[in-house]
Amino acid sequence: MVQYKFKPKSRIREFLGEKLIALNALAAVIGILLIFIFIFKEALPIFTSSEVRQEAGIGKMLFKQEFYKGREPKWSWQPNSDVPKYSLYPLFLGTLKAAIVAMLFAVPLGVGAAIYSSEFAPRRAREIIKPVIELLAGIPSVVLGFFALIVLATILQNTLGLTYRLNALNAGIALGITVIPVIYTVAEDAMTAVPRSLRDAAIALGANPWQVSISMVLPAALPGIAAGVILGFGRAIGETMIVLMASGNAAIVSGSFVDSIRTFSATIAAEMAEVVFGSPHYNVLFFIGTLLFIFTFMINLGGDFVLMRLREKIQGRTK
Amino acid sequence: MNAGPQIDLSPVDSPMLPFQFKAKSRGLIPKGLTLAAVLIIVLMLFIILFNIFLGGIGVISWDFLTQPPENGMESGGIFPAIFGTVALVFLMVLAVIPVGVLTAIYLQEFTHPDSILTRMIRVAVNNLAGVPSIVFGLFGLGFFVGFIGTGIDSIFYHSGRPVWGQPAIIWASLTLSLMALPVVIVSTEEALRAIPRELKEASYALGATKLQTIIRVIVPQALPGIFTGAILGVSRGAGEVAPIMFTGAAYYLPHLPTKLTDQFMVLGYHIYVMATQSPNIDATKPILYGTVLVLLVLTILLNSVAILMRSRIRSRRVNV
Numbered sequence: 001m002v003q004y005k006f007k008p009k010s011r012i013r014e015f016l017g018e019k020l021i022a023l024n025a026l027a028a029v030i031g032i033l034l035i036f037i038f039i040f041k042e043a044l045p046i047f048t049s050s051e052v053r054q055e056a057g058i059g060k061m062l063f064k065q066e067f068y069k070g071r072e073p074k075w076s077w078q079p080n081s082d083v084p085k086y087s088l089y090p091l092f093l094g095t096l097k098a099a100i101v102a103m104l105f106a107v108p109l110g111v112g113a114a115i116y117s118s119e120f121a122p123r124r125a126r127e128i129i130k131p132v133i134e135l136l137a138g139i140p141s142v143v144l145g146f147f148a149l150i151v152l153a154t155i156l157q158n159t160l161g162l163t164y165r166l167n168a169l170n171a172g173i174a175l176g177i178t179v180i181p182v183i184y185t186v187a188e189d190a191m192t193a194v195p196r197s198l199r200d201a202a203i204a205l206g207a208n209p210w211q212v213s214i215s216m217v218l219p220a221a222l223p224g225i226a227a228g229v230i231l232g233f234g235r236a237i238g239e240t241m242i243v244l245m246a247s248g249n250a251a252i253v254s255g256s257f258v259d260s261i262r263t264f265s266a267t268i269a270a271e272m273a274e275v276v277f278g279s280p281h282y283n284v285l286f287f288i289g290t291l292l293f294i295f296t297f298m299i300n301l302g303g304d305f306v307l308m309r310l311r312e313k314i315q316g317r318t319k
Numbered sequence: 320m321n322a323g324p325q326i327d328l329s330p331v332d333s334p335m336l337p338f339q340f341k342a343k344s345r346g347l348i349p350k351g352l353t354l355a356a357v358l359i360i361v362l363m364l365f366i367i368l369f370n371i372f373l374g375g376i377g378v379i380s381w382d383f384l385t386q387p388p389e390n391g392m393e394s395g396g397i398f399p400a401i402f403g404t405v406a407l408v409f410l411m412v413l414a415v416i417p418v419g420v421l422t423a424i425y426l427q428e429f430t431h432p433d434s435i436l437t438r439m440i441r442v443a444v445n446n447l448a449g450v451p452s453i454v455f456g457l458f459g460l461g462f463f464v465g466f467i468g469t470g471i472d473s474i475f476y477h478s479g480r481p482v483w484g485q486p487a488i489i490w491a492s493l494t495l496s497l498m499a500l501p502v503v504i505v506s507t508e509e510a511l512r513a514i515p516r517e518l519k520e521a522s523y524a525l526g527a528t529k530l531q532t533i534i535r536v537i538v539p540q541a542l543p544g545i546f547t548g549a550i551l552g553v554s555r556g557a558g559e560v561a562p563i564m565f566t567g568a569a570y571y572l573p574h575l576p577t578k579l580t581d582q583f584m585v586l587g588y589h590i591y592v593m594a595t596q597s598p599n600i601d602a603t604k605p606i607l608y609g610t611v612l613v614l615l616v617l618t619i620l621l622n623s624v625a626i627l628m629r630s631r632i633r634s635r636r637v638n639v
Contacts, residue, residue, distance in 0.1 A: 010528065017530040018429070025425035027418045028443040028504070031497050035450060038461040112356025120350045121357075129357055131626050136364050138622035139615065140558020141452075142587045146594050146611050147367055150604075177367075180360060210349060231449070238451025240561040241587075245595055265453045265561075272457070272565050289457040293450060300449035304442065 039293060042286035055280040056086040061287075077251040077262065079271065079281045086284050090251035094168070094261030098243055099236040101172020101257060102179050106236075107229055109176075110183030114225070118191035119213035137181035145245030148174035153246065160258070166248035168261045174242045179232040186231055186307070190224020191217055193314055220314070227306040234299035238292055240265040264288050368615070375612025378605045384613070388571065392593055393602040397610050402575050403488075403583035404617075407563070408553045410492035410579075411499060415552055418496075419503030420545055424533060426504070427511040448501035452561040459494030459566035460486075482580055489579040491567035498562055499552035506551060506629070510544020511537065513632055547628045554621035558614060560587040586614040 045052040064073040065087065075087035117129045152174060153165045162169075194217045202216040203209075218225075248260025249270060268285050275282045382396055389395030422440070430437045469484035476482050514537060522532040538545075560568070568588040576583040590610050597603045 014528050014530050017533075021421050021425045021429065024418055024421035025429075025440055027422060028447050028500060029439055031500065032443045032446055032450075034462055035454065035458045035497075038466065039454065039457050042457075042461050109356045109360055112353040113360055115349070116353035116357050120353060129361075131623075132361055132364060134626055135619060135622060136360065138554060138558075138618055139367070140560075140587060140618055142558060142560045142590050143371070143611055143615055144367075146590055146607070147370065149594055150607075151370055177363065214349060234449055238449075238454070240451065240453040241591065245591065265451060268453050268457065269561055269564060272460070286457060286461070289454050293454050296449050296451055296454075297446055300446045301442070304445050 036290075036293060039286055039289045043283055043290045045280075045283045046287050052280045052283055055084055056284050061086050061088045061284070075253050077267070079284065084281065086280075088264075088288070090253050091262055091264050091267055091288070093253060094247070094251065095237060095263040095265070097168040097257055097261050098172045098175055098247060098263055099233060101169055102175035102236040103229070103233060105173050105176030106179035106183055106232060110180045110228065110232065111187055111225055113180075114184050114187035114191060114228075115213070115218070118188050119210075119217060133181050133184050136177065137185075139177075141178060141239060141241040142245070144174050144177055145242040148242060148246035162258050164248055164258065164260045166246055166260055168247065168257045168259065171243045171247035171261065171263075172257075174246050175236050175239055178239055178242065179236050182232040182235050183225075183228040186228030186303075187221070187225040190221040190228070190307070190310060193224070193311065194220045195314060221310075223306050223310045227303040227310070230299055230306070231303040234296045234303070237299075238265060238296050240269050244269045264292055268292075371608065371611050371615055374605075374608035375610075378609035379612065383606075383609055388606075392571075392597065392606060393599065394606070397586070397589065397606070397613065399572065399575055399584040400586045400589040400610065401613065403568075403585045404557050404587075404614075406576060406583060407488060407492050407495065407585055408556045410488065411495045411556045412549050412553060414493055415496035415499050415503050416545065416549055419500050419548065419552075420507050420538070420541075422500075423504045423507035423511060424537065427508055428529075428533065428537065444501045444504055447497070450498075452498065452559055455494055455498050455562040456565050458497075459490055459562060463490035463493055464566060485580075486565060486567040486582060487580040488567050488576050488583045491563040491583070494562045494566050495556045495559060496552075498559065499556055502552045502555060503545075503548035506548030507541060507545050509629070510541040510547070510632055513544070514540045543628055543632055547625045547632070550621050550625040550628070554618045554625065557621070558587055558618050560585075560591050564588060564591075586610060586617075590614065 046056060046058065047053070064075055065085065075089040076085040077087055077090045078085040113129065113133070117126045121129065148170055149166070153170045156162060156170050156173075157165050160169075198216060198220060199212055202212045207216065243261075243263045244266040247263060247266060249262045249266055250260035251262040251267075252259050268288055271281070272285055275285060384396060384401065385398050386396030387399050388397065422444075426437060426440060464484060464486055467483075468487070468490060469481070471483040472481055518536055518540065519532055522536045527535065563585065567582050568585045569582040570584070570588065570592045572582060572584055574581075590607065593603050593607045593610065594600075597607075600607075
């Protein structure tokens with residue numbers, strides 16, 4: 001006989017199973033919330049405790065300070081000196097310099113490779129390029145940091161005659177290597193998502209394959225390429241091990257790209273292990289973590305939003 | 320879309336139009352430039368791999384892989400770091416697979432893709448993938464070690480000495496599992512989408528409930544994708560340093576970790592400390608290169624397997 005009614009027991013099991021799966025699906029949402037709550041919680045004394053505020057208030061982090069009587073006010077990050085100095089500006093500058101170098105290096109290569117593999121590459125070449133980029137993405141950042149520290153730094157110093165072996169340029173290039181796959185993947189997806197009908201229309205109007213890609217596919221996929229660049233920038237800001245190993249970690253305020261730098265992420269990594277639990281320094285490091293989290297969160301939301309709009313637009317056109 | 324009559328739309332060669340020749344030769348410039356970008360990337364990858372292979376292959380031996388370090392890392396092997404890495408990613412996979420797979424099943428089988436909850440979960444998954452690794456490290460320290468661990472200690476232990484409330488392999492692997500969650504979800508989802516509708520319909524037609532269909536039909540069909548996700552997660556987790564540096568990794572330990580609350584040595588952290596804090600970099604350099612090679616071979620092997628498996632899943636979807 002065919003059984004067509006559920007036993008009550010199996011109906012309960014069904015209900016519980018479904019609820020369990022639904023509950024589980026919230027793990028990512030809960031995870032994001034917990035990350036924000038627990039990092040911000042440790043940063044909170046900067047706003048609430050007058051004791052911490054006196055040593056490391058927002059004003060002291062942002063503006064030039066006169067640390068010693070009669071000396072010129074300046075930005076300085078020296079949390080372990082007798083007069084602890086918590087200016088975030090040198091770290092901000094270092095983070096920005098590394099990211100700028102990384103983007104200058106990664107954007108032409110990543111976008112260029114994406115254009116080649118979606119527009120010009122024969123099928124077989126594309127099947128080689130994609131795994132190569134995935135392998136590049138799979139190299140652990142500590143390995144790239146090691147390579148930049150031991151090999152790349154020496155090459156750059158010898159060829160350019162640099163004073164500092166470890167500097168923004170060196171760290172930025174290594175950082176760029178991790179950014180390339182991010183840009184490539186997103187940009188290539190966007191270009192291959194341009195519907196065939198658009199290409200066919202352009203070809204029917206007499207365009208050559210390259211005219212199709214330059215005047216048709218590229219403009220249509222431009223938001224996607226921009227999203228790839230944005231997401232890559234977020235990656236460059238947050239990446240830790242490479243800058244920790246290859247940047248020199250000196251919090252210098254200068255406009256030069258061959259000076260050593262200290263970034264936000266490397267500061268947390270280098271100082272968290274030795275910091276006194278619950279001290280102002282500890283709170284400041286968590287505050288930097290909060291800043292990094294909020295910044296990358298915004299970047300990711302922005303990138304996702306652009307990609308979603310693009311997908312809707314492209315799909316809308318084919319209907 | 321309606322499948323209309325097939326018309327061949329490939330461009331027609333028409334030698335009567337002279338501008339086409341001009342256009343064609345101008346087209347060589349973008350093609351050449353973008354090809355150059357590809358070649359530079361490939362060249363970079365090969366230089367890095369080649370350099371590390373040449374530098375590291377000399378010290379790789381059976382003893383190097385099976386012996387503990389000696390003389391302040393200037394001789395001996397890296398066995399404890401290999402053991403720690405394997406133990407770490409094993410615990411990580413145990414934690415991340417059930418949660419990741421169930422999330423993917425929920426997203427694919429239970430909800431409408433446009434519902435608010437689905438969108439919220441997707442935004443969270445995407446953002447989780449973009450959170451900087453050092454922020455995961457801070458979170459692991461603040462949440463797992465500081466909140467959960469210390470909480471367990473204050474309830475079950477009253478010796479005053481922290482048992483769970485200190486950096487340990489369990490906290491490091493849980494931190495990593497949160498980080499690997501998006502990888503597993505995305506990869507499982509892809510496998511779920513590749514399952515032919517007919518299989519599910521056949522299962523329902525035979526009177527199976529939704530839960531039975533999921534357990535007996537969907538999960539077994541999605542196993543290659545789940546496996547791919549696990550491998551990708553492992554390869555990511557094996558190389559990460561920033562999330563575990565405050566949550567359990569140690570530079571040197573005389574004993575292997577035997578309990579969940581032990582600290583552990585791990586390849587990535589070992590590389591970082593040897594490269595940056597060694598008093599005599601020339602003496603440790605061969606061992607350093609060897610350690611990097613081991614880590615690199617491990618991650619590249621895992622990645623290659625995952626890439627191969629994924630391309631097989633993708634081709635199956637096209638065929639069905």
